[in-house]
Amino acid sequence: MIEQNLILILIGLPFIAALITASLSVNSHTAAAWVSGLSMAGALAVLMALHDRIVTGEVLRVTIPWVPSIGMNLTFRLDGFSWLFVALVLAIAILVVIYASYYLSRSDPVPRFYSFLMAFTGAMVGMLISGNILMLVVFWELTSVISFLLIGYWHQGQAARDGARMALIVTAAGGVCLLFAMLVLGQIVGSYDLDRVLAAGDLVRGHRLYPLVLGLFLLGAFTKSAQFPFHFWLPGAMAAPTPVSAFLHSATMVKAGVFLLVRFFPVLGGTELWFYAVTGTGMATLLLGAMIALFRHDLKGLLAYSTISHLGLITALAGIGSEGAILAAIFHIMNHAVFKASLFMAAGIIDHETGTRDMRRLSGLIRFMPVTGTLAIVASAAMAGVPLLNGFLSKEMFFAEAVDWHNGTWLDDAMPYLATISSIFAVAYSLRFIHTVFFGPAPVDLPREPHEPSAWMRRPVELLVLVCLVVGILPALTLGPALNLAARAVLGPDLPYYDIAIWHGFNTPMIMSLLALAGGTVLYLVFAARIAEGPEGPPLLHRIRAQKIFERMLLALSWKWPRALHKLTGTERLQPQLTIIVVLAIVLTTATLWQTVQITDRPRSNPFNIAFALMWVVGAACAIGAAWQAKYHRFAAMMLLGGAGLVTCLTFAWASAPDLAVTQLLVEIVTTALLLLGLRWLPKRREEIADDKLLPARMRRMRDLGIAAIAGLGMAFLAYIIMTRPLIPNVGDWFLRNAYYEGGGTNVVNVILVDFRAFDTFGEITVLCIVGLTVFALLRRFRPASESRSSPDQQKDIHAANLRDYLVVPSVIMRWMFPVMIVISAYFFMRGHDLPGGGFSAGVTLAIAFLLQYMGHSVRWVEARLTVLPIRWMGVGLLIAGATGVGAFAFGYPFLTAHAQYVSVPLIGKVPAATAMLFDTGVFALVVGATVLMLIAIAHQSLRSARLREQEASEAAAEAASGPTEREAV
Amino acid sequence: MTAGLNHLIIAPILIPFFAGALMLLYDDRQRRTKLLISLGSALALLLTAIELLNRAKGSALSGGNDIGFYLLGDWAMPFGIVLVIDRLSAMMLVLTALLALPALVYAAAGWNRQGQHFHSMFQFLLMGLNGAFLTGDLFNLFVFFEVLLAASYGMLLHGSGQLRIRAGLHYIAVNLAASLLFLIGVSMIYGVTGTLNMAHLSNLVPLLPESERPLLHAAAVLMGLAFLIKAGIWPLSFWLSTAYMAAAAPVAAIFAIMTKVGVYVVLRLSMLMFGASAGASAGFGAYLLLGGGMATVIFGFIGVLASQGLGRMAAHLVLVSSGTLLSVTGFALMGGGSAMLGGALFYMLASTLATSALFLLIEPMSREEGGIAALLALTADAYGLDEKEEDSQPETGLAIPGTLTVLGLSFGICLLVLAGLPPLPGFIGKVAILRGVMASEALPAGLGWAFVALMLVSGLATLIGLVRIGIQTFWASDGVVPRVLALEIAPVLVLCAMIVLLSVRADDALRYMRATAEALYRPTIYAEGVLRAPRVVSSPTPAPAPSPPAKPAAQAPSSAAAPAPAPATPAPSAPNGEVQP
Amino acid sequence: MEIVLSTAIGILTASGVWLLLRPRTFQVIIGLCLLSYAVNIFIFSMGRLTPGAPPIMPKGGFINPAAYADPLPQALVLTAIVISFATTALFLVVMIASRGVTGTDHVDGKERDE
Amino acid sequence: MTAGTILIAALSYAQLMLALAACMAGWRTLRGPRAQDRVLGLDTLYVTTMLLFVVTGMRIGTPFFFEAAMVIGVLAFAATVALAKFLLRGEVIE
Amino acid sequence: MRRILPHPLLTAGLTLVWMLLTSFSLGHLLLGGMIAGLAGLAFARLEPVGPQLRSPWALVRLGAVVSVDIIRSNIAVARLILFGGDRHHRRRSGFVKIPLRLQDPMPLALLAMVITATPGTAWMEHDMDSGILLLHVFDMREEDDWQSQIRDRYESLLLEAFA
Amino acid sequence: MSTPLDTLPLWIAIPVALLLIIGSTLTMLGALGLVRLNSFYDRIHAPTLGTSWGTAGIMLASMLAYSWLDGRAILHELVIGSFVMITTPITLMLLSRAALHRDRMEGNPDVPPTSAPPED
Ligand code: NA
């Protein structure tokens, strides 16, 4: 129990520290460092407390349910391997915190740095001790995201931004692959629990999806561990502050990939595929990294490529996967972390104290910073694999595996040679690092005067170098047990104890080491000068800059190609969009009906009526005419549209829908007025559009004509086959039977509208209201095109003056029609429930009455006499309709339950008094309001324009009066 | 929530309706009152929706009448219109309310002054959305679609300006075409099956004679096109990015739910009509949805990569999300299982919240000197001769400290969700979907793998695109920190908090979604529940019980016209048997 | 008679679709109007044609539903008419607003080659 | 020769005549040549349709088309007034 | 009274219209009267004072005259359209200017109705200042004196009817 | 098709039929004039056939028939007829005025110059 809590503390501490530091003020540098350092120390203490249990080979587990329904739980699992790794991470974290507190400038937002750093540590620890492979991915991705923030800490620089982005993209892409792999793995194993996955190696390797899993898994691991060809992000990430590099890019994040390789070796490893892929990649990376490192002039660049190379070495070991290899891999993970962290820190000190990291400018620094220099020399020696240092030991073990382990493949045969060659380069670049920076003449023209850093900045380096020495000399006493523990945790408890000695006799690995040392020295001595003068990178190879390639690829993949593709697969123009809709509708409907649709053998049909057919001759001619004229003769098209509408109304009447005929007619009238009001603002098309006669335009028209014809045919066909089908039993019958008894009205259509399906009407009036408001709102900010701003041509002509009284006589009749229309409106309203009519018809009628007054007079004349507050009407109408509906609540009925009754009124007799009528009142008020609002809002534009013209004219006149001289000058 | 009358079900429609109507009586200058009404309504909606969700949760799979229904006008099924509340619709209601409240608060920072009657229109939009989620009647669905569309036209055009008008024109034209298709489809369904009730339809589909089936499918295709246009499926989605980009920030934030309405309807109707129990029609359209959905995801992430501005990018993210959901719907029709579908619903919740937050972030993130004041000045009405525009004063609100940090944090949260990165719910949702897809035996393996790969790639593309924009905005911009009001950032933070909450309580949410998905796989629960919905008045003859005024409509005419109405009104007592072919 | 009405629907649709695909806003709005005529008649025809029998009932007595036109499609068309009226008005206003701010009546707010 | 036959014949004749009238009015609307001719044509089409409503109502035997006819008779002139005014002034409402 | 019922004649007429449309019953008299009253009130907002009708009898006479004229000219115009005139006479149309004495818009509107309703004559334009009416005549026969016909048959009656 | 009109006695049926024939024929002739006549100013006379006796004939026929059927005076149609007569002038006046205006603006010599005194 206590262990489980301890594990939770272990993982929780860094995150808590992150939260605390994040909430510190910008300049509380020291506090942030202390919080971070103490929390790391605390975590390390916790880890140590757990050592006793770990050492017995026990695996500690704790699970907090998070999303158990998809098997994603916060399961933590601490064994020897992860224990060792966590210890490494925490220890280096402490050192980095110390180092950073001296390294970072006062002007930096330091608490944020620590916050990120702590969060990163937490994520890293989480990844290492995750007992659930999905959670492993979660933490894995978290490390990518946070490392992005850390690399971009100095985001003012372009290099930092680019480096951060590239690192994120590469590692996150790998993470996505890893997620895919884990999902499939979980699918195969039937659980995301790491224990069960680790135990299911045979099942996984035998599964047909194994290659897929392996491929995706390796993509994840290789990207994170900067393996060839995904190595290029790491040098770019060197734009990060040095503490970040020391931590992430030597000890922790980049090791996540190799950690994963080792961890999952029991599941995925041991196959030929694994060997080729992993060892092959590892060897290539090892060699390439070492070669490139030699040619880098940037200190951190050299270290970065060196890191890549060492990661390749570890990867190669994981690929071999023998007991010794795994042990060596773990050992080298540790060793590399130690010497590389110290080297990064040293490089940081040099950068910090001299102002440059360019080895061509640095020289003879041993005189100015002897301590740092010594430390760096020791650490470099470890990196080069000089005996008595830790790097030597693990490299020897690698050589031993390369030589001793066989599986009979060509890669296996080549390994010793490749290992030696890469070692030669490693020696050479280590030598270069030391020689150029610390020896030679005193540097000239450095940005800063070099000197030793503050002692505390050096302490972490000192400690690390000490570790190099101690482990290098006394491996069995120091790291030996822990390593064995870790290897056993990976490969199983039956693993025999491996003794790590510094002397194995004068064997092949030893010869290889000596060869490398000698070869490297020679190589450096011969080529030192040329390297210094050469470009950043090995000859020939430097032209292939992976980073550049990647950047170009990224640019192409994430910008150029998508843009081109997006243009190709999308459009911003309306016509293609509408064409696609129509064509898709046609194609899909046709596909559905093709060869399946049946035309009924006993079609329903009504007798042919010549008059009706003739009316449709008119209707069709009008429709086609409207289509024909709409471009150049809008006015004509409008009238033809009216003609087609009229015949439509007649059709409704003829086919027993008097309500529809009435409503459609009323709407026709208002629509005509609306369109005309709008037409005022579409200036007449004076000339034909230039392109119209050209071939492409003609082709387009032909194509559209074809589409239109097919659409028409299709609709006609659909309508015909359904119309002629026998009538199936439908819910319509019920309405006929119940309209009178249950709905209290004889006009079934109206009863449906205000009672059976009143909810539709309720929504419909809301639509009308919204549209009214939208029209109003839009027109408030309306600006006419410049050519429509002046008064229409008809009013400009000299004859126009004679038109003064043209309305005097007509307006009399129009005025007198006003009360008549009110009565007609009332008539429509009253009879709606029993006969054609209803609130909508009444409302539109009244709106037409208003419209007529506006047309017969001027806006100002009407509005001086009639106060129409359309929006008020709309609000009241909606509220009446809604309140009627809610009224039913009082009687225990649902919304819009109507209450119909015929009430006997003295003298008058029975009158229908349905609540539906009240509802209809609401509809009426709303329709009046909305229709009038729309009409008047457009009409007001003319008034506005006229006022504006007057205003401009008076301004111009005033100007003319005040400044005649200016005018003359013009 | 068993049978009976429950006005709470209609509250999500009535609350915004009355709020919107009431505000029409106020002058547009009484902003404070309007804002209060509006916020009050949104809050009430949220509470109602949560209560409905709680009730829906209680009884989703108990069998039989376990959904809530509301017979409008107390008319018997399947003749009248019914509102149906089940887990899915309750969830959509909650989501709508969750988006509405922050958007409204945000709008209070000055956006509501850019045009007329913003709040009424906003409320009507909510009414339309809620109506579309609740209704159980196809034509009523059309009506509510029109309500929400009309309101969305108004909202999109809110503030006017060239970009909005151009986008609005396209948006309206495309949606009008879609509405026409919808009408054709609905009427064909009526012509072929004789009903408009979704539950009734679900029961009729398996019984349909083979001669009528192709016509039913054709109708479904036409209607489906209309919904898919709203859902933004490729290649019917080109209107979307410009429209969303052009809309004012709070408008775009609520628009985040608009594509989901299309998805919701597609999901609802296809599961009801073409689910496993649909006989010869089972699985109709599955491949179309899957193909279209995947194409949409591809187009969406290509668009994300190709976008220069955050607005357009966010709009394409909407497409990615909606394409994912459509593909999953396709899988669901193939029998993909509730694990996958439940994951998709969870993903929908997360991605909608995140896109909404992102839309709210866009403007403050890209705001230069002056902020809203400048914006208002741009749109200020040159023709406002009639009334003085006191609108142009910028809101003097509380500017928040640490602006960039807060903005960056919020942006980061949105990014993680949309790119599907852990530990936020985007990741959880994706994992749930992918797990479900991989585990499902019913799905063609190749398609499943293609989909999984597509999901992962689209997440990566999203990451790349958003990181690019984020770096540009937060890292590469040197200069003035924008002045952002607390009123603008608080809603974003609320949305982010909800996202975080969703990831903390992911298991509860996922369980809910999975149960929802299971219910969707059993359309008979829905259909039987609705069709057995009892009226308050059990029969047209007066009830002997001393109940409140029993439906007088039934008595009055019969007392007026002496003979008993018995032969004329047999229907209401037999809602089910009578109208089946 | 069905053939006449189907033809009518077809011609209205074809004219409407043709206009819908044109580049000028006014053409589009006329096209939408024509299409809504077509669709309204189409909806209406889904209840089959029953000339001479409007769904207006006697006050009481036995009713033979087969003798009357189906009222439901009519109610649907009524709603559709109102809604399409509203949206036409809206489209019109957006059209003139677009003409105002962009200076062209092209649906894209700019001429094709610009 | 019953009353019914006579009436049916007369009604059919009237329908036919009115439909022909509609055709001719439609032709004028389509043909123009001037805008005023079209307006005149449309106006005639309105009146013809109105009469056709009445005649068809008689033929079918229902009085329910009366409202539609009344809409044309009492309200439809508003549309033609608007058209004419547009021709005259270039705007419908000043 | 004037405030409640500003246009009694109009209200009465509209009540009649209402009853024509619905039925002649007491209930509809009341309902129609109420609605017509409201309509009258609304109309009063547009036109507070109605026309001063002096002699309704003159209007009745005018109606009779016009009815006969309409029938006659219906036949005449129909024949002209069908046969384009007779042997002795080819149809010739033209404009006629008629100076009117009427000044008030209301009687002018009535005259316009009369002229329009009579096939063969069309009201073209009327200038308020000069009082000149431009008439278009479908068939100009020499023997017809349009000026006197309009002025004596119609205008004088209208002048008589209105104050 | 059987309609209630079958019950009409012959002495009502014949005038109804005659009125129908007269009304529809006149309307048709009016429309014919619209097609055949050559100038707008001639054509403007044609539709008045329909709005005067064309309408009157058909409305009277309807009134007669329905009054007989209902057993009381059905005068609905009176309303339509009179309002058609009242409203037609507005349309035609405005239309002819517009035509005149347009012709004058284009300098068409066939139309008389304005009768208004020149303004100064
Ligand atoms: Na040097």
Ligand code: NA
């Ligand atoms: Na005349």
